[in-house]
Amino acid sequence: MQNEIWFRPLIxxxxxxxxxxxxxxxxxxxxxxxxxxxxxxxRLLTIYxxxxxxxxxxxxxxxxGLPVGFISGIIARVLIPIALWFWIDLNEEIEDQPNGALKxxxxxxxxxxxxxxxxxxxxQIPVLQCAFSQKANAIPLCQAWSEPALLFREYFHPxxxxxxxGFLGIVGLIAYVLCLGYFVLVKLGKQGRSAxxx
Numbered sequence: 001m002q003n004e005i006w007f008r009p010l011i012x013x014x015x016x017x018x019x020x021x022x023x024x025x026x027x028x029x030x031x032x033x034x035x036x037x038x039x040x041x042x043r044l045l046t047i048y049x050x051x052x053x054x055x056x057x058x059x060x061x062x063x064x065g066l067p068v069g070f071i072s073g074i075i076a077r078v079l080i081p082i083a084l085w086f087w088i089d090l091n092e093e094i095e096d097q098p099n100g101a102l103k104x105x106x107x108x109x110x111x112x113x114x115x116x117x118x119x120x121x122x123x124q125i126p127v128l129q130c131a132f133s134q135k136a137n138a139i140p141l142c143q144a145w146s147e148p149a150l151l152f153r154e155y156f157h158p159x160x161x162x163x164x165x166g167f168l169g170i171v172g173l174i175a176y177v178l179c180l181g182y183f184v185l186v187k188l189g190k191q192g193r194s195a196x197x198x
Contacts, residue, residue: 008144014120015148021113022052022080029106036102040093043195044084050179051083052076057172062149063157064166070124070131070145072173077121081114087195 026045033041054076061069085091097103130142137143157165 005140005144007141008147011144012148014123017116018055018120021109021116022055025109026052026113029102029109032102033106038097038102038106040090040097041102041106044087044090044094047083047087047195048080051079053172054079054176057169057176059149059152060165060169060172062146063153064162064169065137065146066166066169067131067133067136068173069149069169070127070142074121074124074128077117077124080117084110084114086193088193090195 026048030042030045030049032038033045054072058069058073058076061072094103094106126141127145130136130139130145133139133142153160153162153165
């Protein structure tokens with residue numbers, strides 16, 4: 001039994017780090033950039049929040065025990081670093097800004113969240129078995145990985161059923177895939193790596 005649960009503290013630590021790196025710090029940075037009128041950072045953080053919303057969608061899918069939540073969680077970790085570094089024009093504008101506390105904090109966070117998500121995606125590769133196993137509920141790794149999502153439900157949605165929250169997750173995932181598909185198939189060809197429309 002000890003071998004089955006040794007990784008549980010690591011999973012909880014990952015969720016706590018996710019709250020810090022993917023929610024708290026970027027929210028503070030967005031407010032700071034707004035106050036400082038740092039438009040390039042505001043734009044990049046807005047793009048970040050759109051992409052990172054897949055993490056929240058994944059939580060709702062996991063609450064309902066939907067296996068696709070394991071896949072979307074890993075995909076979110078891959079997309080976040082891409083979204084933070086993809087835009088040539090925003091990278092140049094941020095680089096050209098005068099040195100200061102905001103620029104240093106923003107760039108430090110960008111490197112930290114990139115490293116965190118890359119390592120997290122690699123560490124989550126074994127979790128993919130949960131998405132394709134018909135007995136995922138019996139696999140200790142899958143059970144442990146779903147526990148923080150279930151605690152999230154207890155705190156924020158105690159009166160909602162897992163099925164309803166899973167439905168919200170599915171609707172969110174469909175909207176996310178449609179928006180991402182539109183960007184890749186339509187906007188990317190027109191804009192390239194520019195965040196500003198041409």
